[in-house]
Amino acid sequence: MQKSPSLEPARCAELIRQARSAVALSGAGISTAAGIPDFRGPQGLYVTRRYDPEKVFEIGWFRRSPGYFYEFSRDFVDTVKDIQPTFTHRWLAELEQAGCLTGVITQNIDILHQLAGSRKVIELHGSYRSATCTGCGKRYADLTYAWWEQAMATSPTPPLALCPACNDVLKPDIVFFGEMVDYFPAAEQLVAGCDLLLVLGSSLQVTPASFLPYQTQATTVIVNRGTVLLPPSHHRHFVDGDLDAYFREVAKCLSG
Ligand SMILES: [Zn+2]
Known part of the structure:
Protein backbone atom coordinates (compact mmCIF):
# COMPACT_ATOMS: atom_id res chain seq x y z
CA MET A 1 0.00 0.00 0.00
CA GLN A 2 1.28 3.43 -0.97
CA LYS A 3 1.99 5.71 1.95
CA SER A 4 1.08 9.34 1.44
CA PRO A 5 4.02 11.69 0.96
CA SER A 6 5.32 12.99 4.25
CA LEU A 7 6.58 16.12 2.55
CA GLU A 8 4.16 17.97 0.35
CA PRO A 9 5.59 18.76 -3.10
CA ALA A 10 4.95 22.46 -2.48
CA ARG A 11 7.09 22.33 0.66
CA CYS A 12 9.84 20.50 -1.23
CA ALA A 13 9.75 23.23 -3.89
CA GLU A 14 10.07 25.85 -1.17
CA LEU A 15 13.12 24.08 0.27
CA ILE A 16 14.74 24.05 -3.17
CA ARG A 17 13.98 27.74 -3.66
CA GLN A 18 15.49 28.63 -0.29
CA ALA A 19 18.62 26.45 -0.59
CA ARG A 20 21.96 28.10 -1.17
CA SER A 21 23.49 24.81 -2.27
CA ALA A 22 21.32 21.81 -3.13
CA VAL A 23 22.92 18.48 -4.00
CA ALA A 24 21.29 15.30 -5.35
CA LEU A 25 22.34 11.74 -4.57
CA SER A 26 20.77 9.19 -6.92
CA GLY A 27 20.51 5.42 -6.90
CA ALA A 28 19.01 2.69 -9.07
CA GLY A 29 15.43 3.84 -8.37
CA ILE A 30 15.85 6.96 -10.53
CA SER A 31 16.53 4.80 -13.59
CA THR A 32 13.92 2.07 -13.22
CA ALA A 33 11.27 4.29 -14.85
CA ALA A 34 13.65 4.63 -17.82
CA GLY A 35 13.52 0.85 -18.21
CA ILE A 36 16.76 -0.05 -16.48
CA ILE A 83 17.26 4.08 -23.06
CA GLN A 84 16.35 7.73 -22.50
CA PRO A 85 16.64 9.72 -19.25
CA THR A 86 13.53 10.01 -17.09
CA PHE A 87 11.63 13.15 -16.16
CA THR A 88 13.58 13.34 -12.89
CA HIS A 89 16.96 13.09 -14.67
CA ARG A 90 15.96 15.94 -17.01
CA TRP A 91 14.49 18.02 -14.20
CA LEU A 92 17.77 17.76 -12.21
CA ALA A 93 19.68 18.95 -15.29
CA GLU A 94 17.29 21.92 -15.60
CA LEU A 95 17.72 22.76 -11.92
CA GLU A 96 21.49 22.82 -12.39
CA GLN A 97 21.20 25.04 -15.46
CA ALA A 98 18.96 27.40 -13.48
CA GLY A 99 21.60 27.62 -10.75
CA CYS A 100 19.45 25.75 -8.22
CA LEU A 101 21.52 22.56 -7.97
CA THR A 102 25.24 22.37 -7.24
CA GLY A 103 25.76 18.82 -8.46
CA VAL A 104 24.66 15.21 -8.68
CA ILE A 105 26.32 12.25 -7.00
CA THR A 106 25.18 8.95 -8.47
CA GLN A 107 25.56 5.28 -7.64
CA ASN A 108 24.46 4.40 -11.17
CA ILE A 109 26.73 3.42 -14.05
CA ASP A 110 24.11 4.13 -16.74
CA ILE A 111 25.26 7.67 -17.77
CA LEU A 112 21.63 8.91 -17.82
CA HIS A 113 22.39 12.08 -15.82
CA GLN A 114 24.92 13.18 -18.44
CA LEU A 115 22.55 12.22 -21.27
CA ALA A 116 19.90 14.41 -19.61
CA GLY A 117 22.32 17.36 -19.62
CA SER A 118 23.71 17.40 -16.07
CA ARG A 119 27.24 18.83 -16.04
CA LYS A 120 28.55 18.23 -12.55
CA VAL A 121 28.09 14.50 -11.98
CA ILE A 122 30.16 12.43 -9.57
CA GLU A 123 29.86 8.76 -10.54
CA LEU A 124 30.72 6.92 -7.32
CA HIS A 125 30.94 3.58 -9.11
CA VAL A 175 34.64 0.62 -9.60
CA PHE A 176 34.82 -3.10 -8.87
CA PHE A 177 34.61 -4.73 -5.44
CA GLY A 178 38.13 -4.56 -4.07
CA GLU A 179 38.89 -1.24 -5.77
CA MET A 180 39.05 2.26 -4.32
CA VAL A 181 36.11 4.60 -4.82
CA ASP A 182 38.27 7.43 -6.15
CA TYR A 183 35.56 10.06 -6.30
CA PHE A 184 34.26 9.56 -2.77
CA PRO A 185 36.24 12.48 -1.22
CA ALA A 186 34.77 14.82 -3.87
CA ALA A 187 31.29 13.53 -3.03
CA GLU A 188 31.91 14.03 0.69
CA GLN A 189 33.02 17.58 0.03
CA LEU A 190 29.93 18.33 -2.03
CA VAL A 191 27.64 16.95 0.66
CA ALA A 192 29.48 18.72 3.47
CA GLY A 193 28.98 22.06 1.72
CA CYS A 194 25.28 21.68 0.90
CA ASP A 195 22.29 22.95 2.82
CA LEU A 196 19.78 20.71 1.01
CA LEU A 197 20.38 17.07 0.12
CA LEU A 198 17.95 15.26 -2.18
CA VAL A 199 18.31 11.47 -2.02
CA LEU A 200 16.55 9.99 -5.04
CA GLY A 201 15.82 6.32 -5.65
CA SER A 202 18.39 4.91 -3.28
CA SER A 203 17.62 2.60 -0.38
CA LEU A 204 21.06 3.57 1.02
CA GLN A 205 22.07 -0.06 1.44
CA VAL A 206 25.29 0.13 -0.54
CA THR A 207 28.48 1.73 0.72
CA PRO A 208 30.00 4.24 0.33
CA ALA A 209 26.90 6.22 -0.79
CA SER A 210 25.08 5.11 2.36
CA PHE A 211 27.60 7.08 4.47
CA LEU A 212 26.90 10.41 2.78
CA PRO A 213 23.62 11.43 4.46
CA TYR A 214 25.34 11.03 7.83
CA GLN A 215 27.92 13.63 6.87
CA THR A 216 25.57 16.58 6.83
CA GLN A 217 23.07 18.28 9.08
CA ALA A 218 21.50 19.83 5.97
CA THR A 219 17.79 19.36 5.37
CA THR A 220 17.54 16.00 3.61
CA VAL A 221 14.64 14.90 1.42
CA ILE A 222 14.63 11.16 0.68
CA VAL A 223 12.31 10.02 -2.12
CA ASN A 224 12.30 6.30 -2.75
CA ARG A 225 9.90 3.47 -3.32
CA GLY A 226 10.26 1.19 -0.33
CA THR A 227 12.44 1.04 2.72
CA VAL A 228 15.42 3.33 3.19
CA LEU A 229 18.15 2.48 5.66
CA LEU A 230 18.42 5.85 7.37
CA PRO A 231 17.10 6.65 10.84
CA PRO A 232 14.53 9.41 11.22
CA SER A 233 15.80 12.76 12.35
CA HIS A 234 14.35 16.25 12.64
CA HIS A 235 16.15 17.32 9.44
CA ARG A 236 15.13 14.30 7.34
CA HIS A 237 11.93 13.98 5.30
CA PHE A 238 10.96 10.62 3.82
CA VAL A 239 8.68 10.26 0.81
CA ASP A 240 7.74 6.71 -0.16
CA GLY A 241 6.57 6.98 -3.73
CA ASP A 242 7.23 7.30 -7.43
CA LEU A 243 10.04 9.75 -8.21
CA ASP A 244 8.74 11.08 -11.52
CA ALA A 245 5.21 11.62 -10.16
CA TYR A 246 6.50 13.40 -7.07
CA PHE A 247 8.99 15.66 -8.84
CA ARG A 248 6.54 16.56 -11.60
CA GLU A 249 4.46 18.08 -8.80
CA VAL A 250 7.51 19.76 -7.28
CA ALA A 251 8.48 21.17 -10.69
CA LYS A 252 4.95 22.55 -11.16
CA CYS A 253 5.19 24.32 -7.80
CA LEU A 254 8.61 25.72 -8.69
CA SER A 255 7.44 27.12 -12.01
CA GLY A 256 4.16 28.45 -10.59
ZN1 LIG B 1 46.72 -1.45 -24.46
Whole structure:
Protein backbone atom coordinates (compact mmCIF):
# COMPACT_ATOMS: atom_id res chain seq x y z
CA MET A 1 0.00 0.00 0.00
CA GLN A 2 1.28 3.43 -0.97
CA LYS A 3 1.99 5.71 1.95
CA SER A 4 1.08 9.34 1.44
CA PRO A 5 4.02 11.69 0.96
CA SER A 6 5.32 12.99 4.25
CA LEU A 7 6.58 16.12 2.55
CA GLU A 8 4.16 17.97 0.35
CA PRO A 9 5.59 18.76 -3.10
CA ALA A 10 4.95 22.46 -2.48
CA ARG A 11 7.09 22.33 0.66
CA CYS A 12 9.84 20.50 -1.23
CA ALA A 13 9.75 23.23 -3.89
CA GLU A 14 10.07 25.85 -1.17
CA LEU A 15 13.12 24.08 0.27
CA ILE A 16 14.74 24.05 -3.17
CA ARG A 17 13.98 27.74 -3.66
CA GLN A 18 15.49 28.63 -0.29
CA ALA A 19 18.62 26.45 -0.59
CA ARG A 20 21.96 28.10 -1.17
CA SER A 21 23.49 24.81 -2.27
CA ALA A 22 21.32 21.81 -3.13
CA VAL A 23 22.92 18.48 -4.00
CA ALA A 24 21.29 15.30 -5.35
CA LEU A 25 22.34 11.74 -4.57
CA SER A 26 20.77 9.19 -6.92
CA GLY A 27 20.51 5.42 -6.90
CA ALA A 28 19.01 2.69 -9.07
CA GLY A 29 15.43 3.84 -8.37
CA ILE A 30 15.85 6.96 -10.53
CA SER A 31 16.53 4.80 -13.59
CA THR A 32 13.92 2.07 -13.22
CA ALA A 33 11.27 4.29 -14.85
CA ALA A 34 13.65 4.63 -17.82
CA GLY A 35 13.52 0.85 -18.21
CA ILE A 36 16.76 -0.05 -16.48
CA PRO A 37 15.87 -2.66 -13.91
CA ASP A 38 17.73 -2.50 -10.62
CA PHE A 39 20.52 -5.08 -11.02
CA ARG A 40 19.45 -6.64 -7.76
CA GLY A 41 15.67 -6.27 -8.18
CA PRO A 42 13.34 -9.07 -9.32
CA GLN A 43 13.74 -8.07 -12.99
CA GLY A 44 17.43 -7.21 -12.66
CA LEU A 45 20.15 -8.78 -14.75
CA TYR A 46 21.60 -10.48 -11.70
CA VAL A 47 18.36 -12.37 -11.26
CA THR A 48 16.97 -12.87 -14.76
CA ARG A 49 20.28 -14.00 -16.26
CA ARG A 50 21.63 -15.47 -13.03
CA TYR A 51 24.76 -13.33 -12.92
CA ASP A 52 26.53 -13.42 -9.60
CA PRO A 53 27.23 -9.77 -8.67
CA GLU A 54 30.10 -10.86 -6.44
CA LYS A 55 31.77 -12.30 -9.52
CA VAL A 56 30.71 -9.77 -12.19
CA PHE A 57 32.28 -6.81 -10.40
CA GLU A 58 35.03 -8.57 -8.46
CA ILE A 59 38.45 -7.32 -9.52
CA GLY A 60 40.34 -10.57 -8.87
CA TRP A 61 37.81 -12.50 -10.93
CA PHE A 62 38.05 -9.93 -13.73
CA ARG A 63 41.84 -10.27 -13.87
CA ARG A 64 41.63 -14.07 -14.04
CA SER A 65 38.62 -14.37 -16.28
CA PRO A 66 37.33 -11.13 -17.87
CA GLY A 67 34.93 -13.04 -20.12
CA TYR A 68 32.36 -13.36 -17.31
CA PHE A 69 32.25 -9.59 -16.80
CA TYR A 70 32.01 -9.04 -20.55
CA GLU A 71 29.11 -11.47 -20.91
CA PHE A 72 27.30 -9.32 -18.34
CA SER A 73 28.45 -6.16 -20.17
CA ARG A 74 27.06 -7.39 -23.47
CA ASP A 75 23.66 -7.89 -21.82
CA PHE A 76 23.89 -4.59 -19.95
CA VAL A 77 24.84 -2.56 -23.03
CA ASP A 78 22.06 -4.26 -24.96
CA THR A 79 19.62 -3.28 -22.19
CA VAL A 80 20.68 0.36 -21.83
CA LYS A 81 21.88 1.46 -25.27
CA ASP A 82 18.57 2.99 -26.44
CA ILE A 83 17.26 4.08 -23.06
CA GLN A 84 16.35 7.73 -22.50
CA PRO A 85 16.64 9.72 -19.25
CA THR A 86 13.53 10.01 -17.09
CA PHE A 87 11.63 13.15 -16.16
CA THR A 88 13.58 13.34 -12.89
CA HIS A 89 16.96 13.09 -14.67
CA ARG A 90 15.96 15.94 -17.01
CA TRP A 91 14.49 18.02 -14.20
CA LEU A 92 17.77 17.76 -12.21
CA ALA A 93 19.68 18.95 -15.29
CA GLU A 94 17.29 21.92 -15.60
CA LEU A 95 17.72 22.76 -11.92
CA GLU A 96 21.49 22.82 -12.39
CA GLN A 97 21.20 25.04 -15.46
CA ALA A 98 18.96 27.40 -13.48
CA GLY A 99 21.60 27.62 -10.75
CA CYS A 100 19.45 25.75 -8.22
CA LEU A 101 21.52 22.56 -7.97
CA THR A 102 25.24 22.37 -7.24
CA GLY A 103 25.76 18.82 -8.46
CA VAL A 104 24.66 15.21 -8.68
CA ILE A 105 26.32 12.25 -7.00
CA THR A 106 25.18 8.95 -8.47
CA GLN A 107 25.56 5.28 -7.64
CA ASN A 108 24.46 4.40 -11.17
CA ILE A 109 26.73 3.42 -14.05
CA ASP A 110 24.11 4.13 -16.74
CA ILE A 111 25.26 7.67 -17.77
CA LEU A 112 21.63 8.91 -17.82
CA HIS A 113 22.39 12.08 -15.82
CA GLN A 114 24.92 13.18 -18.44
CA LEU A 115 22.55 12.22 -21.27
CA ALA A 116 19.90 14.41 -19.61
CA GLY A 117 22.32 17.36 -19.62
CA SER A 118 23.71 17.40 -16.07
CA ARG A 119 27.24 18.83 -16.04
CA LYS A 120 28.55 18.23 -12.55
CA VAL A 121 28.09 14.50 -11.98
CA ILE A 122 30.16 12.43 -9.57
CA GLU A 123 29.86 8.76 -10.54
CA LEU A 124 30.72 6.92 -7.32
CA HIS A 125 30.94 3.58 -9.11
CA GLY A 126 32.33 4.90 -12.40
CA SER A 127 30.73 4.00 -15.73
CA TYR A 128 31.35 2.78 -19.27
CA ARG A 129 32.17 6.35 -20.39
CA SER A 130 35.87 5.63 -20.18
CA ALA A 131 38.15 2.60 -20.05
CA THR A 132 41.75 1.76 -19.25
CA CYS A 133 43.85 -0.95 -20.91
CA THR A 134 44.95 -3.66 -18.45
CA GLY A 135 48.09 -4.14 -20.56
CA CYS A 136 49.57 -0.83 -21.72
CA GLY A 137 47.56 1.46 -19.41
CA LYS A 138 46.21 3.63 -22.24
CA ARG A 139 43.00 5.42 -21.29
CA TYR A 140 40.06 5.82 -23.63
CA ALA A 141 37.54 8.60 -22.91
CA ASP A 142 34.15 9.69 -24.27
CA LEU A 143 33.12 6.13 -25.07
CA THR A 144 29.54 5.38 -26.09
CA TYR A 145 27.43 2.24 -25.80
CA ALA A 146 27.65 1.94 -29.59
CA TRP A 147 31.44 1.87 -29.25
CA TRP A 148 31.28 -0.95 -26.68
CA GLU A 149 28.79 -2.88 -28.74
CA GLN A 150 31.12 -2.73 -31.74
CA ALA A 151 34.18 -3.62 -29.65
CA MET A 152 32.51 -6.68 -28.13
CA ALA A 153 30.97 -7.79 -31.42
CA THR A 154 34.34 -8.08 -33.13
CA SER A 155 36.02 -10.06 -30.35
CA PRO A 156 36.20 -13.83 -30.01
CA THR A 157 33.92 -15.84 -27.68
CA PRO A 158 33.39 -15.02 -24.84
CA PRO A 159 32.98 -11.33 -25.68
CA LEU A 160 35.82 -9.01 -24.71
CA ALA A 161 36.74 -5.45 -25.54
CA LEU A 162 40.37 -5.20 -26.57
CA CYS A 163 42.77 -2.26 -26.58
CA PRO A 164 43.15 -0.93 -30.14
CA ALA A 165 46.80 -0.11 -29.34
CA CYS A 166 48.09 -3.40 -27.85
CA ASN A 167 45.21 -5.88 -28.11
CA ASP A 168 45.14 -6.55 -24.36
CA VAL A 169 41.85 -6.52 -22.41
CA LEU A 170 40.21 -3.17 -21.67
CA LYS A 171 38.56 -2.51 -18.33
CA PRO A 172 35.83 0.13 -18.26
CA ASP A 173 36.41 2.63 -15.44
CA ILE A 174 33.74 1.04 -13.26
CA VAL A 175 34.64 0.62 -9.60
CA PHE A 176 34.82 -3.10 -8.87
CA PHE A 177 34.61 -4.73 -5.44
CA GLY A 178 38.13 -4.56 -4.07
CA GLU A 179 38.89 -1.24 -5.77
CA MET A 180 39.05 2.26 -4.32
CA VAL A 181 36.11 4.60 -4.82
CA ASP A 182 38.27 7.43 -6.15
CA TYR A 183 35.56 10.06 -6.30
CA PHE A 184 34.26 9.56 -2.77
CA PRO A 185 36.24 12.48 -1.22
CA ALA A 186 34.77 14.82 -3.87
CA ALA A 187 31.29 13.53 -3.03
CA GLU A 188 31.91 14.03 0.69
CA GLN A 189 33.02 17.58 0.03
CA LEU A 190 29.93 18.33 -2.03
CA VAL A 191 27.64 16.95 0.66
CA ALA A 192 29.48 18.72 3.47
CA GLY A 193 28.98 22.06 1.72
CA CYS A 194 25.28 21.68 0.90
CA ASP A 195 22.29 22.95 2.82
CA LEU A 196 19.78 20.71 1.01
CA LEU A 197 20.38 17.07 0.12
CA LEU A 198 17.95 15.26 -2.18
CA VAL A 199 18.31 11.47 -2.02
CA LEU A 200 16.55 9.99 -5.04
CA GLY A 201 15.82 6.32 -5.65
CA SER A 202 18.39 4.91 -3.28
CA SER A 203 17.62 2.60 -0.38
CA LEU A 204 21.06 3.57 1.02
CA GLN A 205 22.07 -0.06 1.44
CA VAL A 206 25.29 0.13 -0.54
CA THR A 207 28.48 1.73 0.72
CA PRO A 208 30.00 4.24 0.33
CA ALA A 209 26.90 6.22 -0.79
CA SER A 210 25.08 5.11 2.36
CA PHE A 211 27.60 7.08 4.47
CA LEU A 212 26.90 10.41 2.78
CA PRO A 213 23.62 11.43 4.46
CA TYR A 214 25.34 11.03 7.83
CA GLN A 215 27.92 13.63 6.87
CA THR A 216 25.57 16.58 6.83
CA GLN A 217 23.07 18.28 9.08
CA ALA A 218 21.50 19.83 5.97
CA THR A 219 17.79 19.36 5.37
CA THR A 220 17.54 16.00 3.61
CA VAL A 221 14.64 14.90 1.42
CA ILE A 222 14.63 11.16 0.68
CA VAL A 223 12.31 10.02 -2.12
CA ASN A 224 12.30 6.30 -2.75
CA ARG A 225 9.90 3.47 -3.32
CA GLY A 226 10.26 1.19 -0.33
CA THR A 227 12.44 1.04 2.72
CA VAL A 228 15.42 3.33 3.19
CA LEU A 229 18.15 2.48 5.66
CA LEU A 230 18.42 5.85 7.37
CA PRO A 231 17.10 6.65 10.84
CA PRO A 232 14.53 9.41 11.22
CA SER A 233 15.80 12.76 12.35
CA HIS A 234 14.35 16.25 12.64
CA HIS A 235 16.15 17.32 9.44
CA ARG A 236 15.13 14.30 7.34
CA HIS A 237 11.93 13.98 5.30
CA PHE A 238 10.96 10.62 3.82
CA VAL A 239 8.68 10.26 0.81
CA ASP A 240 7.74 6.71 -0.16
CA GLY A 241 6.57 6.98 -3.73
CA ASP A 242 7.23 7.30 -7.43
CA LEU A 243 10.04 9.75 -8.21
CA ASP A 244 8.74 11.08 -11.52
CA ALA A 245 5.21 11.62 -10.16
CA TYR A 246 6.50 13.40 -7.07
CA PHE A 247 8.99 15.66 -8.84
CA ARG A 248 6.54 16.56 -11.60
CA GLU A 249 4.46 18.08 -8.80
CA VAL A 250 7.51 19.76 -7.28
CA ALA A 251 8.48 21.17 -10.69
CA LYS A 252 4.95 22.55 -11.16
CA CYS A 253 5.19 24.32 -7.80
CA LEU A 254 8.61 25.72 -8.69
CA SER A 255 7.44 27.12 -12.01
CA GLY A 256 4.16 28.45 -10.59
ZN1 LIG B 1 46.72 -1.45 -24.46
